[in-house]
Amino acid sequence: MPETLWAKGDSVDALVHHFTVGEDPTTDLALLPFDCLSSAAHARSLASAGLISEDDASALVTELAKLHALAEQGALSIPHALEDGHTLLEAKLTEALGDIGAKIHLGRSRNEQVALALRLWMRQALLDLGEGVAALAEALLAFAEKHGDASLPGLTHLRRAMPSSFGLWAEAFAEGLLEELEALPALDARLDRSPAHSAAGFGTPLPFHLIQAASRLGFSRVQRNPLDVQNGRGRHEGALLAWLSSLSLTLEKLAWDGCLYGSEGFGFLKLPTAFTTGSSLMPQKRNPDALELARARAREIRGLAAIVERIGSGLPSSYHRDFQLLKKPMLEATHHALATLAVLTRLMEGLEPDGSAAEAACGDELYAANEAFRLAGEGLPFRQAYRAVATQIGEGTFAPNKDAAGPPSVGRLLAPARADLAKARAWLSARHTVIQTLTASLFQDLP
Numbered sequence: 001m002p003e004t005l006w007a008k009g010d011s012v013d014a015l016v017h018h019f020t021v022g023e024d025p026t027t028d029l030a031l032l033p034f035d036c037l038s039s040a041a042h043a044r045s046l047a048s049a050g051l052i053s054e055d056d057a058s059a060l061v062t063e064l065a066k067l068h069a070l071a072e073q074g075a076l077s078i079p080h081a082l083e084d085g086h087t088l089l090e091a092k093l094t095e096a097l098g099d100i101g102a103k104i105h106l107g108r109s110r111n112e113q114v115a116l117a118l119r120l121w122m123r124q125a126l127l128d129l130g131e132g133v134a135a136l137a138e139a140l141l142a143f144a145e146k147h148g149d150a151s152l153p154g155l156t157h158l159r160r161a162m163p164s165s166f167g168l169w170a171e172a173f174a175e176g177l178l179e180e181l182e183a184l185p186a187l188d189a190r191l192d193r194s195p196a197h198s199a200a201g202f203g204t205p206l207p208f209h210l211i212q213a214a215s216r217l218g219f220s221r222v223q224r225n226p227l228d229v230q231n232g233r234g235r236h237e238g239a240l241l242a243w244l245s246s247l248s249l250t251l252e253k254l255a256w257d258g259c260l261y262g263s264e265g266f267g268f269l270k271l272p273t274a275f276t277t278g279s280s281l282m283p284q285k286r287n288p289d290a291l292e293l294a295r296a297r298a299r300e301i302r303g304l305a306a307i308v309e310r311i312g313s314g315l316p317s318s319y320h321r322d323f324q325l326l327k328k329p330m331l332e333a334t335h336h337a338l339a340t341l342a343v344l345t346r347l348m349e350g351l352e353p354d355g356s357a358a359e360a361a362c363g364d365e366l367y368a369a370n371e372a373f374r375l376a377g378e379g380l381p382f383r384q385a386y387r388a389v390a391t392q393i394g395e396g397t398f399a400p401n402k403d404a405a406g407p408p409s410v411g412r413l414l415a416p417a418r419a420d421l422a423k424a425r426a427w428l429s430a431r432h433t434v435i436q437t438l439t440a441s442l443f444q445d446l447p
Contacts, residue, residue: 028085132341167410234312
């Protein structure tokens with residue numbers, strides 16, 4: 001097998017080789033299935049342009065289908081000497097098909113290959129993340145529906161403020177997630193443009209049909225300017241991670257509240273025993289480690305987004321090897337987000353409120369603002385009503401009518417939230433179907 005795609009007979013310092021290859025043999029494993037897809041599409045483009053025979057293209061596609069299956073199973077590894085996944089695939093094709101395999105790189109550059117594989121990977125990751133967000137939103141809505149108007153003290157500054165409810169608390173997080181789901185179609189549209197046949201960033205004189213190549217991979221349009229493909233490195237990764245960063249703010253607050261409300265000082269929530277761990281020293285301890293790690297992962301995601309922003313900025317146009325370092329933080333951030341969504345969803349499905357503890361924490365002082373509203377409704381200027389209630393509290397004579405000013409009902413919020421969730425899930429399902437159908441056709445027999 002060839003050592004590198006760019007080998008010209010000159011030797012490279014071993015230390016330099018190790019440094020430049022970096023972590024690609026590991027990070028590229030996630031991209032291999034998508035590199036197989038793009039290579040199958042490229043083989044078809046070569047045949048359509050008359051650059052190779054249909055028999056050769058068919059042989060390449062058949063072999064790439066086998067490699068795709070192995071890549072999805074995690075059964076392929078990338079030797080350090082081969083640098084990356086692109087080199088591995090060409091080496092495997094050449095090993096299996098001889099000169100036919102060596103034809104696959106005609107008109108291509110690794111600049112194009114990595115941009116295309118990343119675009120395909122990001123497009124799929126976006127849908128997987130969307131499914132994870134939707135599942136957590138569903139679990140939160142189910143919690144809100146089940147526990148509805150059960151009293152919970154509303155806090156500001158971590159001090160008791162006004163009456164609230166477990167339903168309002170859980171549904172608020174669902175609303176935050178629904179907002180993120182609303183942003184997915186626009187983010188998907190950014191990714192829905194094909195960088196195929198952009199080569200090193202300046203196109204190629206070969207007679208490729210760009211629109212046809214885009215449609216083969218399920219893209220609705222072509223990224224028109226080949227130089228923009230390379231200028232977009234870091235831009236598209238940054239857009240995905242900016243969305244993840246926003247999502248992480250909601251996940252962090254949910255994890256934080258779970259830790260806080262499940263602690264002895266609050267006691268509003270009963271954490272499932274299976275979601276806590278013990279102390280190696282103190283026999284009585286059960287710790288919310290899963291929630292604490294979820295909270296930390298949310299912050300880590302924002303840190304990884306900052307790494308991508310730093311690496312991708314401050315560069316002139318066209319390709320630079322700096323871009324190689326964009327892959328790992330993006331893959332890690334997505335992996336951490338999917339895992340965090342999954343564990344928080346499982347937690348919400350088993351979470352129970354401690355109604356007695358929460359009710360006991362809903363003292364008279366929570367109804368102070370509502371009492372001021374009542375007095376203002378009777379004609380007293382609000383500032384006077386505010387001071388009158390403050391005086392009663394100070395004198396210890398404050399006795400509000402709690403039944404007339406109970407916690408806000410969540411019932412009216414659930415139906416529209418579920419409608420929004422159904423809409424988001426319908427979009428995700430439709431997008432999944434389109435992509436799966438079109439990409440599966442890449443490994444079918446050539447017409």
